[in-house]
Amino acid sequence: MFGLIQKHKRIAVIIVTLASLSFLFWMFSVSDVKQMLTGNPCVATVGDECITLREYRFELLKYSNFLQDERTEKLARRVALNSLITKEVLYLKAKELGWYVSDEEVVEVIKNDENFKEKGKFSVEKYRETLNRFGLTPAEYEEIVRKSLMAQRVLNFLREGVYVLPDELDIQKRFYSLRVEGKLYLIKPSDVKVDYEPSEEEIKEYYEKNKEKFKEEEKEVVYVWSLKDKEKVKEYYENLKKGSIPSGYTEFNENLPPKVKEAVKELNQENRIKVVRVGENYYLLYYKGKENAGYKPLEEVKEEIKKELVAKKQREKLKEFAQEVFKNLKEGKEVGVKPLAFSSASLEEIQRILMVEQKDLLNLVFGKEKVYGPYPSLAGYGILVVKNRKFEELKPEQVKEIERELKDNKFNDLAGLFVEKLIKEYGVKVNEQLAGI
The missing domain is CATH 3.10.50 (Chitinase A; domain 3)
Structure with missing residues (x-):
């Protein structure tokens, strides 16, 4: 807003820019400066639009806690960059549709931002100081706000077209209201014994086939x-x-x-x-x-390979045993695994223990079988034996929440597909070196 209201003060920006450039010309020749300033200043380009390094650094401020940890730093950088690219393609689509955001709308958003208020009122000085602290000019920040508002306008338009069919809601209600009575058979690694020592040939073969792991x-x-x-x-x-x-x-x-x-x-x-x-x-x-990256020598990784081969053999044995238990339960035979009984388990509670895929969830809700599995668990496998199913009556507020969640999921899927289409349509190029990803 400061930039919109006080455009005549842009001369100050020009003076600062000239002062910065004068240092370069004082220190180096004109050709030196040109070479030093060459290269792509954009972290990414979307069509002809540039996502500047300054915009990127400002976006990264939202993820500052994750940037301190090397395990999450690159992920945080990718999320920040993806956010900017998404906003940019939606902004371009809004422009293409002839939509716009007025200066008054931008001013209104900025004036209502608590970060720029003193004693409950908008402060031009605080606005300018805050942006200066983040290395942004008012004009740059106002453009960020404008793009965000235009991108949001496209998303709002998409959201208006999302609706939930009665059948979709009924199916989802059954997922939430199902309560299962039955038994759970957990198959653990301790249930199988593996007497196996990898041979030198097996170790060498694994090393050659999986050499990229040891790069x-x-x-x-x-x-x-x-x-x-x-x-x-x-x-x-x-x-x-x-x-x-x-x-x-x-x-x-x-x-x-x-x-x-x-x-x-x-x-x-x-x-x-x-x-x-x-x-x-x-x-x-x-x-x-x-x-050039080389490969770790075989001798250095031999013990690691041995452990992996033994673990792989144990996983195979465990899966075979779980399938055998499942088969015996289907046939009504006794198994040497003690079950855990439950009387009213929800799908959410079952999924906390077992990794059940979507198609299998449908079978649990609507199927007539008694034995289901084996499903992977954190420690091995699990097999469900269903004795009885019942569906609880949901409260009106629960139904509203289910409908809202279903609508949000449909919107997120639609928006994701739409953004992917726009990225292909406009073309995106990323300077990974500059982005640090």
Whole structure:
């Protein structure tokens, strides 16, 4: 809103931009600057639209907790990028349909945002300070809001076309109201004994067939020079352009300043050189490329393979035993497994123990068989013997909740298919190096 109301102050942005560029021209020649600024500044492109690095970083703020953990970092980055791509394709579809969002609507959303209020009222100063803290200009943020509103308009249009048929609701009600009486036979790994020692030939064969499992991680190599003399920076930069690598570098490591680590993500085969200033130091970065990943030697992974082969044999034996128990129960024979009796189990409770597929759930609800399974469980397999089925009467509010959930699921499926179609239609290109995924 600050940008919409005070457009005449855009000259301040131009002055800041010129000041930043003047530093580059002071330090390097014009051709140097051009080369340093080449490369794709877009994390992704959707048609002709660019999802900028700044937009991406702003979106990542929502997932900051997950970015701190290396186990979830890449997933969080992918989710953030997918969110931006989804919004972009929906925005383009809205434009194509001739829909728009007025400045007044954008202003209204921003003015009602609690993040920009002081003492319950919108504050221009707080708005500007908040955006500045996140590295966004008002114009950029207002465009983000506008795109979000236009994307939401398309989704709202899709949602209006979603409805639930009476038969669909009746079937879903039966899923929720079913209560089963019967017995559960749990087949555990301790129920089978495996006397098996993999041979050298089996170990070698497994290694050769599954070699990709033992591939060393591919490593991207970046050389880093930490320099204080800007003339030396220029000299090294010129040498790197000519293909000559100066001495005195170290390989990239996690102990470097955050600003340097962030800049490294922007390097790739096309954009190999970058200079970052941190305090009095200049960091010259050079993308050397990817090191060929080799394979761990057989001797190093032999014990791991042995364990996997023994575990595989045990899984096979366990499945065979579960199928044998199932067959005997179907034939009314005695089995050597003690069952657990239950009197009124819901499908939800059954699914907490057994991994029952959708088609098998239908059989449990509408089938007339007595024995079902074997289904995988966390510890092995489970077999259900149904003695009796009954359907409880649901409360009106429960029926409304079921209908709402069914409608939401149908909408999510429809929206997902629609977005996939738009992605193919507009074309999406992702700069994985820049996105860090």
